Structure formats: C-alpha cells, structure tokens
Amino acid sequence: MSISCRQLFWMITSMQVVMAILLTSSATVRISGQDAWISAMITVLLGIVTVFINVKLSLMYPEKTFIDFVRIMLGPWLGGGMVLLYLLYWFVVYVAILRQFTTFMIGTILPETPVSIIIMLMASVVLYSTLSGLSVIGRMSEFLGPVIIAGIFLPILLSFNNLNAERLLPVLKDHNGFTLLQGSLMGAPFLGDCFLVIMLISFVSKREFVMKHGIGGVLLAGAGFVVSIVATLMVFGPNVTQSFPYPLLMLVRSISVAGIIESLDAIVVAIWIMSIFLKLSIYLFAVSYGTAQWTGTGKWRTYAVVFTILGLPLALLPRNYIEVSVFFPIKVAVPYIFPIIMVGIPLLLWITALVQRNIRVQG
Amino acid sequence: MNKQAYDTGYTSDPQLVHLLHNNLHSELETNITNINRFFEHCSDLQTYRFKTGHDDHVVIMYFDGLADKELMDTQLIRPLKGIHTPAHHLEALEELTSAPYIRTSTYIQTIDALTSGKPVMFMDNLSEGRAFQLVQFEKRAIEEPQAESVVRGPREGFTEVLSVNLSLLRRRLRTPALKIVSVDVGVYSKVTVTIAYIEGIVKPGIVELIQKRLQSEVLDGVVESGMIEELIEDTNYSPFPQLQTTERPDVAVASMLEGRVVVLTENTPIALIAPTTMVSLMQSPEDYYQRFMTGTFIRWLRYLFFFIALLAPSSYVAILTFHQEMLPTTLLLRIAQSREEIPFPALLEALIMEVTFEALREAGIRLPKQVGSAVSIVGALVIGQAAIQAGLVSAPMVMVVAITGISSFMLPQYSASFALRILRFPIMILSGMFGLFGMMLCLLAIITHLCGLQSFGVPYMAPLGPLRLQELKDVLIRAPFNKMKKRPSYYSNSNRKRRSN
Numbered sequence: 001m002s003i004s005c006r007q008l009f010w011m012i013t014s015m016q017v018v019m020a021i022l023l024t025s026s027a028t029v030r031i032s033g034q035d036a037w038i039s040a041m042i043t044v045l046l047g048i049v050t051v052f053i054n055v056k057l058s059l060m061y062p063e064k065t066f067i068d069f070v071r072i073m074l075g076p077w078l079g080g081g082m083v084l085l086y087l088l089y090w091f092v093v094y095v096a097i098l099r100q101f102t103t104f105m106i107g108t109i110l111p112e113t114p115v116s117i118i119i120m121l122m123a124s125v126v127l128y129s130t131l132s133g134l135s136v137i138g139r140m141s142e143f144l145g146p147v148i149i150a151g152i153f154l155p156i157l158l159s160f161n162n163l164n165a166e167r168l169l170p171v172l173k174d175h176n177g178f179t180l181l182q183g184s185l186m187g188a189p190f191l192g193d194c195f196l197v198i199m200l201i202s203f204v205s206k207r208e209f210v211m212k213h214g215i216g217g218v219l220l221a222g223a224g225f226v227v228s229i230v231a232t233l234m235v236f237g238p239n240v241t242q243s244f245p246y247p248l249l250m251l252v253r254s255i256s257v258a259g260i261i262e263s264l265d266a267i268v269v270a271i272w273i274m275s276i277f278l279k280l281s282i283y284l285f286a287v288s289y290g291t292a293q294w295t296g297t298g299k300w301r302t303y304a305v306v307f308t309i310l311g312l313p314l315a316l317l318p319r320n321y322i323e324v325s326v327f328f329p330i331k332v333a334v335p336y337i338f339p340i341i342m343v344g345i346p347l348l349l350w351i352t353a354l355v356q357r358n359i360r361v362q363g
Numbered sequence: 364m365n366k367q368a369y370d371t372g373y374t375s376d377p378q379l380v381h382l383l384h385n386n387l388h389s390e391l392e393t394n395i396t397n398i399n400r401f402f403e404h405c406s407d408l409q410t411y412r413f414k415t416g417h418d419d420h421v422v423i424m425y426f427d428g429l430a431d432k433e434l435m436d437t438q439l440i441r442p443l444k445g446i447h448t449p450a451h452h453l454e455a456l457e458e459l460t461s462a463p464y465i466r467t468s469t470y471i472q473t474i475d476a477l478t479s480g481k482p483v484m485f486m487d488n489l490s491e492g493r494a495f496q497l498v499q500f501e502k503r504a505i506e507e508p509q510a511e512s513v514v515r516g517p518r519e520g521f522t523e524v525l526s527v528n529l530s531l532l533r534r535r536l537r538t539p540a541l542k543i544v545s546v547d548v549g550v551y552s553k554v555t556v557t558i559a560y561i562e563g564i565v566k567p568g569i570v571e572l573i574q575k576r577l578q579s580e581v582l583d584g585v586v587e588s589g590m591i592e593e594l595i596e597d598t599n600y601s602p603f604p605q606l607q608t609t610e611r612p613d614v615a616v617a618s619m620l621e622g623r624v625v626v627l628t629e630n631t632p633i634a635l636i637a638p639t640t641m642v643s644l645m646q647s648p649e650d651y652y653q654r655f656m657t658g659t660f661i662r663w664l665r666y667l668f669f670f671i672a673l674l675a676p677s678s679y680v681a682i683l684t685f686h687q688e689m690l691p692t693t694l695l696l697r698i699a700q701s702r703e704e705i706p707f708p709a710l711l712e713a714l715i716m717e718v719t720f721e722a723l724r725e726a727g728i729r730l731p732k733q734v735g736s737a738v739s740i741v742g743a744l745v746i747g748q749a750a751i752q753a754g755l756v757s758a759p760m761v762m763v764v765a766i767t768g769i770s771s772f773m774l775p776q777y778s779a780s781f782a783l784r785i786l787r788f789p790i791m792i793l794s795g796m797f798g799l800f801g802m803m804l805c806l807l808a809i810i811t812h813l814c815g816l817q818s819f820g821v822p823y824m825a826p827l828g829p830l831r832l833q834e835l836k837d838v839l840i841r842a843p844f845n846k847m848k849k850r851p852s853y854y855s856n857s858n859r860k861r862r863s864n
Contacts, residue, residue: 109799109800
C-alpha cells in the first residue's frame, strides 16, 4: 500500500471540506456574526499550523507510523498509553461522524428512513473501501476530490444572483479579536483533522513534498469553508444563517437559474456523501491499522471488521441532532480535542523528538 | 480404468499410455499398427500405401478434410513414385519436394502432427515419420467484423484461422520487433494461443505472466477466447471485463503500439487485449480515424450516455419516490398524471420493464432469423403502446427504459456493456429503497471496486485514479496526434516516445 503526495492532498481536502462547512458554519456565525468569514480565515490558519506541526513531527520518523514512533520516543508504557488515547479518539470520531452523517441524511433527504439502516448501509460501504486498502482510498480521493470541490463551488457560483455584499457590513465593528478567535475555534477541529498525516505519512511514496501538499490540502478545503461562509452570509445575512443547521444546504435550496435549475439539494447532498464517505474510510483505516500495529498482530483487516461491528450500536447511542452535532463539537472537540490531541501533544512530541535528536548528535 | 490415462488426452487405454513417449519403430508396419491402435474408431483417418520407383514401401497417413490432397499428390506422391534411388537417403527428399516438413521421432509427436492436420509419411527402415505442412481446410473468408463496425476504417476482421489472423497483424507491422509466442492450451483441444507484442514497447513481465497463467492446466478444452480470458484475468469476481476484446486487426495493432499485448486464440475471431483499463473500454477505433474534434465530441457523448445507461432508471425511481421536489412542477404533474392508474410502485415498474427489455434483447440474439421479426414486433408491443394502454406501465417509464437501452448500445465494448446491464439492477433496487443516498452508496461501492481492480498490474481506473494529468489528453479529449507524443505510462514505462525524433 502506498499513496502519492497528490493523493494525500486530495485525501485531506475531501475529508475536511464538507464536514467543516456543514457542521461548523452555523456555529461560527453564531459567535462572529457577519465577521464569520474572518474567523473562518483564522480557522484555516489554525488548520495550517496543525498540519505543519504534525508533518514536521512525522517527518522525524518518516518510515514509521505514529503508533511506532511514539513508542520509540516515549517508551512502551507511556507511548503505548498515548497511542491508546489516540486510537480511542479515532474510533470515537469514526462513530461520531457516522452518527452526524445519519442525522444529516435524515434532516435533509431521507426524513422517514430508520437511522439504523442508514448507519448500516454506510458503514458497510465504508468497510468495503477500507478493506480494499489505503491505496484504493487514495485513488478514490484523487478521483472524487475534484467532484466534491465542484459540488461545493458550483452551487455557490450558481447562486450569484442572490449575493448581496451589504449583508457583510459592518466589518470588524461588532466583534473584537477574541470573539473572532472564539468563532474560529468552532471549525478548528474539522480543519485540524489533517493531523491524521501522522498515520498516513509512512505510506507516502515521495515524502519531500508532503508539507507542500498537506498545507495545500488544508488551504483548498479552507477556501471552500471561507467561500461558503461568505456566500451564505451574503445570501442570508448573519441572523438567518445561524438559525439554519446546514446553511450551505439552504443556499443550494434557494438556487434558481432561469426557473429550470432548481432544488439541486438532493444531488448536492449526494455529492457531499462522497466526502463523508472518504472521511469515514480514512478514520476507519487509521484506527484499525493503528490497532493492528499497537497489538502487533498486523491483521488490520480483521480489526476494521471488528470496529465496524462495534461502531454500529455505539453510533445509535446519541439521541438527537443536538447531542451529536452541537454538544460533541462544542463541549468536547473545541476545548479538548483540538488544542490537546491535534496540536498540543504533537507539538510536545515534535520538541521532544528534536531534543532527542540533538542529544543523539551530541552524544 | 486408469485416471492417468484419461488425463493425457490421448487415449483411455492405460496400456497404450506408455507407448506415447516411445520412439517410432524402424519397422514400417509396426508403426502403422501402433498408430492405428490410438486412432481406433477414427474413420476419417486415411492410410495411403504406395511404392517408390526403387520399390521402397511408403505409407502416408492423413486426416480427410484437413490435409491438402491435391498438393500431397503433386508435391509428394508423384515425385516419390518417380525416384529410383533408395528413398531413405534423406537428402533426396529435400530435392524432391518443396513442402516444408518436420521429423517426428516419437509416437506422441506423430499423433500431434496428424491431429493438427499434417499428413505424415512413413518409410521402411526409417524410425521416424515426416510431417508435411500440407494443411488445407475449409475456412471463412475475411469479412467485416459484425460486433465492432465503423464507418471509417478497415473492413477486415479476424477470422477463425490463426495463421490468417497473424498475417493480418504482420501486414500492418513490418518489423521483426513484432513477436509472436504460442502456447498450446487444453488437454484435449490443444488449441494454440498466441501472444503477440512489440518488443521494446511491451510492458515488461506481462508476456511471461500470461504464459504462466495459460499453462495452469485448468481447462481440458478451449472453444473460444472467452475461456482464455477467464483463465488469464486477475480476478474472476468482477462484473467488469479485465481484457478488451476485438475483432479488428487495426485495433489490435494500435494497442500493441501502446505497449499492450494481443492474445489470439485459434478457432475464434475474437482477440484479447491486455492490460485493459476502464477508459480504453470506452474508446472506439474510429475516435482516432476521424478529425480530433469529432473524436472528442463523440467521446464526450459516450461518457454521458455511459452514465445514462447506468443511472437513468435508478435516478427516475429515486426522484419519483423520494425527491419529487427536484422536478419542475408541471413536469411532476404530467408524470403523476400518467402514473395515476399504475398499480405498481416506481421501483417495481422499473424492474419489470428493465427485465423485460433485457429478455427481449437476449431473445433477439438467440432466436433464429426467421422468427426474429416476430419477436421484435411482439417486443415493441410489450414494452410499447400495449403496456401503457393496459395501464401496467407508465409512458415516462417506457421512455426511460428505451433511453437506457439505446445508451447501453453506445459503448464500443460489448463486454463492458454487460457490466452496466448487471449493475443497473442493484443500483435500481437501492435507489428505490433509499433514494439518491442509496444510489450514491452503490456508486461508491462500484468506484471502490474499480479503483481496487487491476488488470495485469495496471490500475483499472488509470489514468484517472491514480491520476496522470498528462495522459488525460487521450481520456477527456482525443488530442491531435502531434500533441500526444508519449505512450500511456501505465502500459509501459520504457520507450515512451511515440516517435524517434
């Protein structure tokens, strides 16, 4: 299994863009109002910082995955414990996305279908792609990524006649820097999950361009995020935007070109499913491959099946949209996961690795 | 009964098996008797006895209908009757006849020569047979390919005769770099399968790989290249063909020039091309013979109708069942009006019509020509006016099915359209149950499958996934030839320049 830098680029872009737009636009606008697009830009910066730190860290041990090099750096006990934390986190994210996605489906195009069936169908297709291996996921991202990006930008382009720049005014009057930063943190866990490169980097064939492509991937996904927030603000204004659970979907619904092209939302949602599907596949791959490395069995395909089966009932646990799409991101992802798991620990590890290397060089 | 005896494909008599690898006897009559023991109940085997001018006994054995009797008479029998020196001087024979021959020293070699149609000559005091290349059997003339017709392009198609097919290739590639390797496949049929390729362009290792797979003795008889296809493809568990088929020598040559390998099977006009990608299944030879703009346009049209063939009925079902808001109101009202009296849900309606259409299509191929017209008339009634008037099927559904059917004929590769025909049904069922979500899931599963599929080490989705931007020149468009300077990299890494300049 190996992937190219370009595949990594499209993997990062396509796994981030849709979830970030769907789940965090509304929350960002709620905090930063009409200045949400500035918050969104800060979010992109945070994403770039995340990918920078994590790529730097993983380039210290490019041949190894996170699972292996953490145990080399911190020893079997501390390192092993930390790995377990991450594996657990990845699994929780896999389950959470599965559930968030289902809520999204039910809220938009499949109002009457049972949750369990949607989860089961999606999980089985995701399992199929995960079992095919990372190179297949890479090829799919490269193939589907442009389609996903088109599925974000084309609807926005089509809504040009609804755009009204006045709705963005006044700029930077109602909100101070702290508020904007707070708003930007809403999207940070979503543009920050490019930190999965720590798991993927050992599969990349030409690593000299990983940094460039990693940052590029976050930038493209971030561009989609910023543009979508700008567009929804310009169409609905801040007060209406924050009342929608999925603002961009509302924008798609409002498109009308010459009275013929209307109600594109079902098609657009179908395209967005691709992104969520890729994200789920990558997370499932990360957690099952990581567990296989952690336990030393190497049978990651078995773990993929096991985690899928375990994930199904867990994904049914959250009772409603609020729990999974509001409570989890705001109460868990923003204060703990982003600063600690995505940035803090990798940063510490990177510094540790640098220090360790210096000691080795001097000694 | 000895199982071993059957497995040789030569005889069911265990006592005879050991004789197979024995050398021929110096006694003429012993050889004839032994060979006749193998060919018991083979009344088409002829034995012709005569004497040379020197009074040596000669026996020629041959199969009626395979050996060229006229040439045998003029090239072999008459000169031999005329010689007065002892004919077992081998040099004398070379002066006598220009017919090429090979010497057979064992029984198995002799039998192989006989069954492949060559007359074999035996003489007294000579412990070898001579098999003459005087084979002439009835064959079809070179005709225009039926399944792959073009408006512009050569009218020649492959025939059932391997040597004719090879000559068609050789005529188009006048270079010693055109190599032809042959392998005999099948315990009983011993059909010659030849692998043709251009040395220096071909993807390294692929010829050896095909040879190795051909030699795995799974088949006891090969009747058509479809069996060879199943023998050498990477996985049998896929609806998508992993080898391209062609009846056209120009297509075969063009693919060899790309670095691919052509597998020709005796007794069938269908040649296989390996490796194959999804994209190459969507290309028609005519794309390259027309102006490049025309080629590009037709190609886009084909991509569009590929998706229509795959998705038209399922999107109709999904939209009608789940996403009615996508349709403009007037259109929706029209459809609702025509569906008013239909007793079935859209999914069932679509399934009935699609299955009927597939059945008609299959029946149209299988039925004898004399009743063919009857079927087409009844078929037109069944999926046409009558079904609508009976109130079983709505008119829009008939249109959708008709468009789907026509679109699936647009694919130049017959075997690829089979994949579409099969996959249409699961997509239809899932979209009938879960709308566009089900359709997308099915598509994602298919894309996963396609991205994972390989044909002789070449990713099936190349050059789309893994993406090679340079090579999209022959995928998204058909670029002019002076812009396509390099061969596709996934077929061959070496010697990529198309011209030497």
